[in-house]
Every structure is written in structure tokens, then in C-alpha cells.
């Protein structure tokens with residue numbers, strides 16, 4: 716799927732505060748810096764990424780920009796950090812965009828999970844390969860990859876014809892609990908607000924127990940608030 720560069724730039728620039736908040740603790744860990752310094756660097760990296768993307772730039776443009784910015788880090792740490800910032804941020808932006816497209820792709824009523832399946836694949840993500848469901852199935856709002864910073868899992872849409880020709884069948888709902896029990900979400904907590912391509916879980920509103928009062932009970936309660944007229 717081709718993603719318009721504008722959509723990526725918009726996503727990255729609109730989410731500046733969330734991205735900086737997510738990256739600050741990561742940068743503090745990678746650099747051993749105090750949080751305010753890490754936050755300032757997160758802000759600089761975010762600015763640099765937006766600038767690079769606006770210029771139609773690639774990762775190497777971004778890395779050059781960072782290399783010229785005198786972060787004070789040793790070059791190796793600086794490069795590792797900049798690569799991770801760019802790669803993971805772009806991954807989130809692409810995933811968000813893909814999810815938005817999936818929602819509109821009525822020609823692709825089904826989708827299935829894809830895994831890379833090499834030595835770097837998190838074994839807890841492997842069951843995603845067994846999932847083929849209607850694109851509107853609630854499974855996808857719970858488990859829309861990527862599942863973590865290093866996750867390379869994804870989804871691919873399918874037409875009715877492709878499904879028929881694939882020889883695959885839709886994953887039965889009964890199989891989902893066992894699959895979901897194995898899947899693991901490994902995003903650091905600070906990144907979760909950025910996963911807006913996963914619909915938030917239905918907010919658990921505390922259910923008020925239904926109380927049925929008799930007319931007498933109601934009168935007793937109300938009379939307690941009534942000024943004494945005697």
C-alpha cells in the first residue's frame with residue numbers, strides 16, 4: 716500500500732507532544748541523561764524528523780541532520796538513538812495510516828496477520844499467522860500490529876475472491892481465546908497513547924446496581940429532605 720508522504724508528515728507533526736513524552740524515558744535510558752535533557756533531545760529529534768520528512772527526506776537525511784546538531788553524545792550512541800527514533804516513529808505512523816485505510820477498504824472484507832518468522836520475531840507473536848478474520852472483527856481492535864517497538868508483524872487485506880482462492884478459512888471465534896492468550900503487547904507504556912490505530916477498549920463505566928424503591932421508601936427518603944412544616 717502506498718502511503719502519501721503528507722499523511723506521515725501530518726501524523727508525526729500532529730503527535731509531537733505524545734511522541735516527545737513517549738521518547739523521553741527511552742532516551743534517558745539510552746543516554747543515561749536526566750529527564751529534562753532527554754526531553755529536550757526528544758524535542759530536537761522530533762523537530763528534525765518533521766523537517767526531514769517535509770523536505771521529502773529519507774532516514775539518511777535525518778541522520779545527517781542529527782549528526783550536525785551537536786547533541787553531545789558519542790557518535791555511536793547518537794546514531795543508534797536517531798535510527799531507533801526514526802524507525803519506530805515511522806512504524807507507528809505507517810501502522811496508524813494502514814489501520815485508517817483498512818477501515819475504508821470495503822473491497823477487502825477480510826484481513827490476515829503476517830509475521831516475519833525469523834530469529835528476531837518475538838515467539839509470542841507467532842500465533843498472529845493463524846488469524847484470518849473479517850476486517851471489522853473486534854479482534855483487530857485488540858490486536859492490531861505492530862505489537863511492540865521491534866515488532867515487524869502486520870496485516871494484509873483480502874478480497875472475497877482472494878479468500879476463496881487462498882484455500883484458507885476464517886479463524887473460528889472459538890480458536891481466538893487460545894491465540895489471544897499467547898499474543899503479547901510489548902510497547903512501553905508511554906507509547907500506548909500513540910497506538911490510536913487501536914481503538915481504546917470500551918471504557919469500563921462502573922455499573923450502578925439497579926435499585927427499585929417502593930413508593931413508601933421513596934417517600935421516606937424524600938421526606939428526610941423536606942423542611943418540617945409542622
Ligand SMILES: [Zn+2]
Nearest residue numbers: 840866867868
Ligand atoms: Zn510482531
